[in-house]
Amino acid sequence: MAAKIHVLIVEDDELVRSLLDAFLRERGYRISAVGSGAAMRGVLAHESIDILLLDLGLPDEDGIALARQFRTVHQTPMMILTARSTRNDRIATLEIGADDYLVKPFDPQELALRISNLVARNRGSEVDGRAPAFAFGGFRFDVRNHALTDSSGKAVQLTPAEFSILAAFAKAPGRVLSRDFLLDAITRGGDAPGERVVDVVVGRLRKKMGDDPRNPSLIKTVTGFGYMLQADS
Numbered sequence: 497m498a499a500k501i502h503v504l505i506v507e508d509d510e511l512v513r514s515l516l517d518a519f520l521r522e523r524g525y526r527i528s529a530v531g532s533g534a535a536m537r538g539v540l541a542h543e544s545i546d547i548l549l550l551d552l553g554l555p556d557e558d559g560i561a562l563a564r565q566f567r568t569v570h571q572t573p574m575m576i577l578t579a580r581s582t583r584n585d586r587i588a589t590l591e592i593g594a595d596d597y598l599v600k601p602f603d604p605q606e607l608a609l610r611i612s613n614l615v616a617r618n619r620g621s622e623v624d625g626r627a628p629a630f631a632f633g634g635f636r637f638d639v640r641n642h643a644l645t646d647s648s649g650k651a652v653q654l655t656p657a658e659f660s661i662l663a664a665f666a667k668a669p670g671r672v673l674s675r676d677f678l679l680d681a682i683t684r685g686g687d688a689p690g691e692r693v694v695d696v697v698v699g700r701l702r703k704k705m706g707d708d709p710r711n712p713s714l715i716k717t718v719t720g721f722g723y724m725l726q727a728d729s
């Protein structure tokens with residue numbers, strides 16, 4: 497077996513933190529558990545992690561800002577733990593580049609499941625490899641190796657949600673995919689925050705690929721339905 501999956505838990509509530517720590521440790525994960533943004537940085541400075549579980553309500557820092565900072569530096573899967581449950585808050589957590597979120601109180605079993613899904617997706621092990629490489633607009637998307645490269649061969653970093661959407665397009669070349677279908681690709685039947693999340697992730701992909709959102713040539717909007725990736729013939 498590969499090395500243990502390293503989970504970084506950032507949660508200031510000591511009880512929740514120690515419960516998560518014990519629960520996940522028991523399931524074979526390696527755990528670093530801290531209670532502040534400062535301590536989180538400390539861990540990240542010295543260790544590589546496979547997934548971040550971040551509580552948004554921390555005493556020393558704004559969780560949203562912390563999550564955004566993390567995302568600008570790391571492509572590692574990030575799951576937000578939040579007490580907030582309004583639709584806008586949930587959209588906000590995904591907008592900052594989180595891959596998933598759970599609203600407290602949550603079922604630890606569900607958390608463990610989502611962690612293993614996210615990590616597996618990030619490692620590309622859930623990709624069936626039907627479309628190992630896919631070319632569009634000068635970009636090359638290598639599904640198996642989880643890599644998007646531009647025309648100069650430069651790697652474009654993808655979050656797991658972005659990867660999942662591109663992988664869904666790669667498996668259905670030239671087909672229009674509904675927002676609902678794409679939402680499923682991102683959330684895998686979890687507590688879906690709404691189809692607008694798909695628009696957010698597509699928006700981020702367009703930005704990364706330099707596609708004009710008002711007149712996109714790579715990922716086309718099919719109004720009222722979904723999106724289509726314009727593949728090279």
Ligand code: CA
Pocket residue numbers: 507508509551552553554
């Ligand atoms: Ca808290």
